[in-house]
Amino acid sequence: MSELINRKSDFFYRIAKLLKQARNSVVQSINRTMVHTYYEIGRQILEEEQYGRERAEYGQQLIKDLSARLLKEFGKGFSPTNLKQMRSFYLIYSKGQTLSDEFKLSWSHYLKLMRIDDEKERKFYEIESIKNNWSLRELQRQYDSALYARLALSRDKDKVVELSQKGLIIENSKDVVKDPYVLEFIGLPEHSTYSESQLEQKLIDKLEHFLLELGTGFTFVARQKRITFDEKHFRVDLVFYNRILKSFVLIDLKIGELTHQDLGQMQMYVNYYDREMRLPDENKTIGIILCQDKSQAVVEYTLPENNEQIFASKYQTILPSKEDLKHLIESKGA
Known part of the structure; x- marks a missing residue:
């Protein structure tokens, strides 16, 4: 029966x-x-x-x-x-706009895109909307959080042009990292007092939004993943897997300023995953520390010169000023 x-x-x-x-x-x-x-x-x-x-x-x-x-x-x-x-x-x-001959988006998408004055930026959001099947709401959120500007900040002029022609192409670990990450969807004020565990819980509660902010190819694996050796226990805040890079992505959350000890701890987590968890056909593990503040000098002198595995990015819990981000890009290119 x-x-x-x-x-x-x-x-x-x-x-x-x-x-x-x-x-x-x-x-x-x-x-x-x-x-x-x-x-x-x-x-x-x-x-x-x-x-x-x-x-x-x-x-x-x-x-x-x-x-x-x-x-x-x-x-x-x-x-x-x-x-x-x-x-x-x-x-x-x-x-001759990218993909315009096929018009794969809805009219509402194009009404939004037409309000973006910068042609390169408009092309980028059109391509990413099609590639990732963004709803109008998702497109609006990515635009409001200045995704294009944040990605452009970490790229040279040639790479910025490539963003507008091909969208975001993920070829190595650096391509999946943003700085800053915008976590306005968790609803925490910028200068309120909260713990790392509260921040983690908010991200888990809004996991769908967090995956959208992380970008293409991410799947959630675990939270507070325990690592044990020599009778010592450690816990990785969040574990993800990126299907495009074929690698684990470990995320640690830090309230306040980043320290060299935080970087050393993440290096240990990454080494453990590479040696104990990674399969032979998978690529090296990526570690990202999300912090409220960081010294770039501390990051550079703590990590190896050829580092391609450990990254530190700021996060903010309110939407950024798009004008400020554009100003940073212009000053970087000067």
Whole structure:
């Protein structure tokens, strides 16, 4: 009897999966058709404006008249503002933008992207939205946390250009590290008093958000993972695995300023994982210490010159000032 019930349940699950896939496919098809249609409307509006360019008010009146007729026949969605957005969409995406020929995102995504003035930054968020299947909310969050600016801070000029052409390409351990990490989703004020265990619990409670902040390819493995040798016990705060790099990523949380002892402890954790946990076909373990403050000199003189495994990054619990981050990038490139 139980076998029959399980079989029926499995049968229902398979049928439901097919219907959900079909529904998603239909929605995606509708979105693509809508975006292509709006692009074409924008093109024709611009061409008609150019036809009457000798008359200063022709373009403005054209959109008003078109809006009135479309609203009457097709209903909402064709206000003068919406038609101007379609015109802007064509102007921006007729310039050979990355992936623009296929338009794989929703119209709402493109409305957000069009508000990003910097072309390189806009291309980056378009590529990453497609690669990672970001919802509009996820795209908004990554933009608000200045993901592009934070990644650009740790790269030279050529690498910044590459970000805008290919998105984030993960080839080595440094590519998965950001500085700073923005943890505004945990809801802790910037200067409030809290412990490392409270910070850890907040991150676990918001694990989905934290994985989004960590980036592509991360999966959660464990918290407070115990390491034991010579009858001594140690605990790694958070353990992740990156499927792209094929390596463990250990994260330790530190309240206050980073010390050389913190770096030494992480080096021990990484060595242990490399020697006891890593499989022959996996790459070396990465260790990241998230701290509120750090001396770059302490980091540089504590770790080997050719270090590619241990990293220290600041974290902040409020969204950064995007203008300040851009200023840092400009001063770095000067």
